[in-house]
Amino acid sequence: MQGNHGSVFGWVVSRRTTIVLAVLLVLALFHAVILRFFAWPFQASSSSTPADYFCMHGNELGADGFQTYDATAEWHGKTAGRKILLLLPHASRIVEVGAVRSFEQTCLSELRKRGVPSADVWPIRADALDVWDEARALSEWLKEHPDATVRIGCNPFSSGRLRYVLSKVLGPVDAERVGLATLPDPECRVESWWRSRSGVKEFMYGWLELIHAWAKGDNAHAEMPDAATFQHEIRAQIGEAPR
Amino acid sequence: MKRAWHGWWPIIAIGGILMLAVTLNPWSLPWAARWLDVGSPPQKADAVVLLNGGLNSRPFVAAALVHGGWAPKILLNTVAAHPSEISGAIPPFFEINSRALEYGGVSRDCVVRLDSAAQTTFDEAQAVADYLADHPAQRLMIVTEGPHTRRSRWIFQRVLADRPVEIMMFSAPAEGFENENWWRSEAGFLFVASEYFKLFYYGLRYGWLGYKIVISTALMILLRAWFLRRRKLARSRSAC
Numbered sequence: 001m002q003g004n005h006g007s008v009f010g011w012v013v014s015r016r017t018t019i020v021l022a023v024l025l026v027l028a029l030f031h032a033v034i035l036r037f038f039a040w041p042f043q044a045s046s047s048s049t050p051a052d053y054f055c056m057h058g059n060e061l062g063a064d065g066f067q068t069y070d071a072t073a074e075w076h077g078k079t080a081g082r083k084i085l086l087l088l089p090h091a092s093r094i095v096e097v098g099a100v101r102s103f104e105q106t107c108l109s110e111l112r113k114r115g116v117p118s119a120d121v122w123p124i125r126a127d128a129l130d131v132w133d134e135a136r137a138l139s140e141w142l143k144e145h146p147d148a149t150v151r152i153g154c155n156p157f158s159s160g161r162l163r164y165v166l167s168k169v170l171g172p173v174d175a176e177r178v179g180l181a182t183l184p185d186p187e188c189r190v191e192s193w194w195r196s197r198s199g200v201k202e203f204m205y206g207w208l209e210l211i212h213a214w215a216k217g218d219n220a221h222a223e224m225p226d227a228a229t230f231q232h233e234i235r236a237q238i239g240e241a242p243r
Numbered sequence: 244m245k246r247a248w249h250g251w252w253p254i255i256a257i258g259g260i261l262m263l264a265v266t267l268n269p270w271s272l273p274w275a276a277r278w279l280d281v282g283s284p285p286q287k288a289d290a291v292v293l294l295n296g297g298l299n300s301r302p303f304v305a306a307a308l309v310h311g312g313w314a315p316k317i318l319l320n321t322v323a324a325h326p327s328e329i330s331g332a333i334p335p336f337f338e339i340n341s342r343a344l345e346y347g348g349v350s351r352d353c354v355v356r357l358d359s360a361a362q363t364t365f366d367e368a369q370a371v372a373d374y375l376a377d378h379p380a381q382r383l384m385i386v387t388e389g390p391h392t393r394r395s396r397w398i399f400q401r402v403l404a405d406r407p408v409e410i411m412m413f414s415a416p417a418e419g420f421e422n423e424n425w426w427r428s429e430a431g432f433l434f435v436a437s438e439y440f441k442l443f444y445y446g447l448r449y450g451w452l453g454y455k456i457v458i459s460t461a462l463m464i465l466l467r468a469w470f471l472r473r474r475k476l477a478r479s480r481s482a483c
Contacts, residue, residue, distance in 0.1 A: 061333055062333060092299050094299055097343055099342035129419070205433060208433050212432045216429075219429045220424075221428050222420055231306075241311055
């Protein structure tokens, strides 16, 4: 038992307590390094290899990534002849009922505002419900364009899952032709994710997406009835209130 | 000391594996979502509170409740502007919800706009509480997806604790998954798993969970100290 004790600042404490105190001290001093380490799947920088096409993906609420329209227009303007690909999602109910424009209409309009002609924007009819559908549609497109190289704009916290899905669906050869352009929100950066509420949320969702992709593989999504069918079903389920 | 720990490790490991097997079993996984879902059948209410989010489901359900005569109006918060909204790429969420409600047969006159620029469910509950100060109600029906109902109910009951209003939850179908198969789709996995994290965070931040953890830790330390002292006394007695 004698050897099991040590001295810290003159106090006699057990070896285990000393280790716990040391661990706490290391955590306090190096918490930023440790927390940054846990964001390793999202830290890969944007691909530096040149690409002929910039690919935008997202949903009816906008393209994935921060200020993606600005970044895409800037990329397009750098060299003549560059094209933009749009991976089109499945038309959602709020698009169907006219509450928002479709992803294609929004992207075309926003890019036009920034000087990108619509002729340089090529939609890919992916009818995607998730990133696996998007990867499959891109895979088909890459087969039809064997010399093309593509860069996909994305939120850094989604980049880990996106890279994993692309490598699974495209295979090693085609995956080499696709790079990622991470478009970070300055208010929730990967390097300091724990400092803001949105950063913590993005970090949590980023990891959950990645864990699901690793554990489950290809996504299984349920049927998505259209707006009219959904409304009919919901009304039947809810029924009328008693008078 | 070391021998004692060596004796405990297999029990802890087997217990952990058993717990994981039970928790991650397809038979038990639906319970994780069912526990979160505290929705009830529709009942007559003074207003429906349509929580922001789930744009492809919640407004359609809220509209069906008003259309069915369960409530005469809908309380709807504005939310802090989304980056796409600031750039003008998409309309404000209030507008998107209102258009979906119109599709469901609810006129704009039946929608009460609460200008809260909410960022969280807590903000939305606070705005409803402020509204109730001038417009008292006896019953509110909150519409959100099933796995979000437990946390929402907890928030509304907490914020409206000093008001004589009954809170009822109505579960809208989630987009792309059901309580019985949530782990199969990414949307379901994200929704249910993140709800548990959020419940834990809300418990720490706004509830008693933080105090409970501190008290339990202190109790465990005291118990351990008492146990060590007893063993030391027993040893010294046996040495004598």
